[in-house]
Amino acid sequence: MTQPVLLIGGMDSSGGAGLARDLLAVQASGQTARLAVTAVTAQTDRRVLAVEPVAPSLLAAQIEAALEAGIGAVKIGALFNAPLIRVVAALLPDVPVVLDPVLCSSSGHALLDPEGAQALIALLLPRTTILTPNLPELAALAAALGMAPAVEREEIVNALLSRGCRSVLLKGGHDLPSSVSEDVLYETGSPPVAFRSPRFAFELRGTGCQLASALAAGLVMGQDLPEAIRAARCGVEERFRNA
Template sequence: MTLPVLLIGGLDSSGGAGLARDLLAVQGGGQTARLAVTAVTAQTDHRVLAVEPVAPALLATQIEAALETGISAVKIGALFNASLIRVVASFLPDVPVVLDPVLCSSSGHALLDPEGVQALIALLLPRTTILTPNLPELAALAAALGMAPVAGREAVVDALLSRGCRSVLLKGGHDLPSSVSEDILYETGSSPLAFRSPRFSFELRGTGCQLASALAAELANGKDLPEAIRAARYGIEERFRNA
């Protein structure tokens, strides 16, 4: 077993997303984890009732404690504000980093303010191995970059890659209804690579954070990006299929 995966994100009291799901995904990939909590939330499956970010000093101490044992990969989820982003950026070790840009909840509650989005772009993208936005998150990042609403997806991805992240996995769960779910990997200098699977007919929460966490576990296992994505998607699909 390799060194633990560091999971940075919020606590969802409903258990449907956030660190609770991240931990399950990492364990499903055969890895252990260390946790750094960015905020405590009160949620149901349908709405966010309250959010309380932790103090930056507390987040810093959590990450310092995790790093004492060594870390094999990092998955970053909800960050909530620019102060917490600055803490995370100052402590990131030289390991694979999966950044899931959690900008709002599934119910539409904002989870990162505009200053935080700019800090994410400036401070975390240059340290990111793979960014995993869904389509609404890609649109929000495009707006933060000052791009027109009509800008194509690949133009936005190119802009994100130019900010320093090494790759982007564009998740297709919010795409137009179809029988197939398609995620697309973009890497500088390579052709886009599509990953397809049958779309589930029922609604699920926490799918994006689980995929990103499973991907971090597979990168910790030593897989290259395409292989890690295939393994992570397969593991998550099996878990949902058997739920």
């Protein structure tokens, strides 16, 4: 029997993203999950009304409780501030870690302050098995690294890999116009691997959460990165087809 996935992130009151979407993705993969809430939000599909991060001591207690049962992988989403990031970094078990760098909501509300972005780079990247930024998140990470706005994507990815994360899955859902959605896996010492599927003519919230959580579930099941990515992308594509 596989061990649960620990899902660390925010509660989205609309149910469209965050831990609500994470849990659905893990369960759809046939796996179980433990939850650690970083913040409670009040939001709709169009706007964020309020965000209340939890106390660092409460986050630590949630993670410690989850670890008592054993954890097979960790998926990290919205972290909101540096104190919460320091708690996560201090308590991460030695298992695969999928880090989805949620820096702002789909509606544009900031979900990580500048100090938090620096803490994420310094404390979590060295512990990360795979980082899953979309293109706006990649640009925000480049800014946190002090890189020029016009720098090439591959240069930003290489800078992130040099900070200690083992791989980066760059999601191309925001790369318009195009009839194809392309995600690219970068690993140190290996050529990039592209994953392509048809692009749909509408958007859905929480697809990044879903992809990263399903990817963590695949790693728990012993899949290698390309296999876990393909399975996770299939789940996202099925959700679009059924929307």
